[in-house]
Amino acid sequence: MTTNTITKVAIFGVGLIGGSLALCLKGKPGITVTGYAHTQDYADQVIAREVVDQVTLSPEEAAWDADFIFLCVPVGSLEHYITLLSGLQLKPGCIISDVGSTKASITDCAERLVLKDACFIGGHPMAGSERSGVKAASSLLFENAYYVLTPAENVPADKVDSLSVLLSHTRAHIVTVEPQLHDQIVGAISHLPHIIAVALVNQICSYNEDNPLYQTLAAGGFRDITRIASSDPVVWRDILLNNRKVMMPLLRDWNDGILQFMAMLESQDGSAIEDAFRRAGDFRNELPERRKGVIVSRYDLYLEVPDHPGIIGRITTDLGQKSINLSNIQIIESREDVPGVLRLSFQNEREQERAKDLLQSHGYTVYH
Ligand SMILES: NC(=O)C1=CN([C@@H]2O[C@H](COP(=O)(O)OP(=O)(O)OC[C@H]3O[C@@H](n4cnc5c(N)ncnc54)[C@H](O)[C@@H]3O)[C@@H](O)[C@H]2O)C=CC1
Ligand SMILES: O=C(O)C(=O)Cc1ccc(O)cc1
Secondary structure, three states: OOOOOOEEEEEEOOOHHHHHHHHHHOOOOOEEEEEEOOOHHHHHHHHHHOOOOEEEOOHHHHHOOOOEEEEOOOHHHHHHHHHHHHOOOOOOOOEEEEOOOOOHHHHHHHHHOOOOOOEEEEEEEOOOOOOOOHHHOOOOOOOOOEEEEEOOOOOOHHHHHHHHHHHHHHOOEEEEOOHHHHHHHHHHHHHHHHHHHHHHHHHHHHHHHHOOHHHHHOOHHHHHHHHHHHOOHHHHHHHHHHOHHHHHHHHHHHHHHHHHHHHHHHOOOHHHHHHHHHHHHHHHHOOOOOOOOOOOOOEEEEEEOOOOOOHHHHHHHHHHHOOOOEEEEEEEOOOOOOOOEEEEEEOOHHHHHHHHHHHHHOOOOEEO
């Protein structure tokens, strides 16, 4: 990529992930972003959010002069679009990538197709949310997250480098992983938790039909572990069907774990229950904190916030009035020990210190 030529990026499927990627790239020097939407309704939403420079309903028009094409559609539609691209005369050297949550089948598919002068490098940003659609897109979504690339062996290293350079605009941490290993690991750490969350919510939902007090009393722990049960049904249908061979043994192991718990309860084995909680706590407490350290968020403050409507707006307004620049803001939903924690990130120590002084003077409890 040179700085004096225009790099044209096409994004197929401008939803949560495609829209967030578009926001990371749009407006960067020498980059233009075209979005492809498959219906006028989606195109209108993309135009309204202004996440791309132009939108088209024609995949051919989006693709023909693109240097990079990102397929950001549900996993079940990836093969359709890569097959369609293989039938087009793309710009020589074009790099096609995707953001699908599974990597083995699309990488196999791309290897079977003849992509002429183009090449395919699978990708998966390990960041997202239970929200979907372009309305939920954010330029900060990938910051400090891992972004997995799964290049096949025959992909030239300079192509992987070009893609990595472009993706540096996401401020994600690029790693390469072999596709099957990727699917095995994300099956365990992402797909299995989604199934468990959905099964748990549906279990409680059926009790609730008999007594609505279940919903009324559902507390923090239930909300914490079930957030991802609100994820998009079509996106997750496709992921789970695609990764079903990986999921079946994982679900058998899960079943074994539940049976062990039942045995512990039946035999009233308190020390085994304690051991299970200790082992889990030790591992969980060692999980890397996603947004700390790797790239930008070194100047963070943690703020205890009461659960009042408008509180975040008040805090950002207070900072803005003192011209203190925030580089990131995150509500940490999963800190059971400290409810209602906000992480504010600043670009340098001076801004961090000024913010700390200001917020403390407004009565907030602030941690480094
Ligand atoms: N949701 C998440 O947190 C993450 C999702 N992914 C992957 O990203 C991809 C997109 O997911 P999201 O952005 O979450 O979903 P989304 O529903 O927000 O966006 C999907 C987009 O694809 C478009 N689309 C759907 N079917 C299409 C079709 N047949 N032809 C053309 N466009 C179509 C929709 O209009 C929408 O704009 C999926 O492959 C998913 O596995 C990857 C990382 C995180
Ligand atoms: O919302 C969450 O916590 C997620 O787990 C988001 C997510 C969903 C799908 C992926 O492939 C990667 C990340």
